[in-house]
Amino acid sequence: MLxxxxxTENWHPVQAVDQQGGFVRQTSSFRHWITPDGSAGVTGHEGFKAEPNRYHLYVALICPWACRTLIARKLKGLEDIISVSIVEPFLLNQGWHFxxxxxxxxxxxxxxxxxxxxxxxxxxxxxxxATVPVLWDKKLKTIVNNESADILRMMNTGFGELASQEIDLYPLEYQSVIDDLNTKIYTNLNNGVYRAGFATTQESYTEAVTEVFNTLTFLEDLLSDQRDFLCGHALTEADVRLFVxxxxxxxxxxxxxxxxxxxxxEFPFLSRYLTRVLNYxxxxxxxxxNHIKQGYYSIQALNPTGIVPIGPKL
Ligand SMILES: N[C@@H](CCC(=O)N[C@@H](CS)C(=O)NCC(=O)O)C(=O)O
Structure with a gap:
């Protein structure tokens, strides 16, 4: 880390643990928002107006947090507005490398x-x-934001007319449902798998992995009423966050x-849902x-030999 x-030292996945030996994720530090008129967003300060060719996204294709911002950029038709750089998939001694x-x-x-x-x-x-994603401002030569949840949200509304209006990832009528799902899915699943993988005690591993499978079971039940997406017929931010x-x-x-x-x-409704979102x-x-497998299995603390398994067949 810096x-x-x-x-200062070789990259390691766990630099903070709680009292039970559980993995603690760092909170993001740059929290400015791009807005259609450059006014301040919910955090940070003003000065980041939506403009074509002004902003750049740094991502890793292994990273679920970075990929949720890439998906939003795609769905909101912002590919010609926001440029992208993609790091190599490996977590090396100095972290992400170009x-x-x-x-x-x-x-x-x-x-x-x-x-x-x-x-x-x-x-x-x-x-x-030094995490990804990073949203960079080419004009002011600074980081706008390095929190993927913020970046995902600002791609939906921050670019105003520059973005496609065909899809609204955070529609007013579903905002409270999405907020509840986001909390549950982030805590127990998005971050839950990391808490299982990076646990340093049996107790914190067991707690995390139990929450992971309880949440998958909850989602399997939710999707069993044949709905297409988490909130019904339209894909929303909650689906993007679950999909990754x-x-x-x-x-x-x-x-x-x-x-x-x-x-x-082994979860039939979740599997069909995954294919549906993948084909969206x-x-x-x-x-x-390939990046996902190479990247995760390059984490030396978990896989010292660096061997990447050939399976599973997907
Ligand atoms: N809160 C951040 C977390 C991002 C994050 O943890 N990214 C990982 C990749 S999956 C990373 O870059 N890790 C490098 C490190 O922790 O040093 C977000 O959601 O944007």
Whole structure:
């Protein structure tokens, strides 16, 4: 991680644990919002007006948090408005790296070799983890936001007329249902699989993995009434946030993170739902199973030999 702008020690997935040895995720530090007129959003300060070619997204295709922002960019028709760089899938000693691995890109905007250099470009005294996604402002040469939940939300409304109005990922009538689902799904599933995988005690692992499967069972029941998406017939933000975890479940979390009570394909309604979302306009383009497997299995603390399993058959 970075301490006062300097890369200090080899990358490790767990740098903070709670009293029971459970994995604690760092809170994001840059929280400005892009808005149609440049006024301030719910956090941060004003000055980030929606403009074509002004903003850039740094992502990793292994990363569920980054991929939820890529999906929103796609669904809201913002591909020509927001440019993207993709890091290599491996978690190396200095974290995320730009290079020539297939389906990765170099950093054409800042010429960085490592993602941590983007953080120090924005704040030369930055202390914290250098995570993706990062939403970069090419005009002010700073980070707008590094919290994927914010970025997903601002892609829906922050770009006003520059974005497609065909889909509303956070429709007024479903906002409270979406908020409730988001809390449950984030805590027990999106972050729950990480809490299982990075637990440092049996107790915290068992607690996390139990919550993972209780939540999958809850969602299987919810979808058993034949609804297409979590809120009914229209895809919303809640589906985007669930999808990125489901698509990684069998190929990464089941094995590496020891979430192995069942495979996702053993849940019939969830499996059909996963295929439905995967086939939704453009979403498949944001999924790269090779990056996902290479990336997760490159985490040395969990897989010291670096061997990537050949299965499962998906
Ligand atoms: N709160 C952040 C979390 C992002 C996050 O943890 N990303 C992981 C990749 S899946 C990362 O970049 N980890 C590098 C690190 O922790 O050093 C978000 O949702 O945007």
């Amino acid at each position: 301490v006062n702008g300097k890369w 290079g020539h691995y297939p389906d990765s890109t170099l950093d054409d905007i800042n010429g960085a070799e490592w993602i941590h250099q983007i953080y120090t470009k924005a704040d030369q005294h930055f202390t914290g983890r 975890t489901l698509i990684r479940f069998d190929c990464a979390y089941h094995g590496l993170f020891k979430c192995n009570l069942y495979q996702l394909k 306009a453009g979403i498949q383009d944001t999924v790269n199973i």
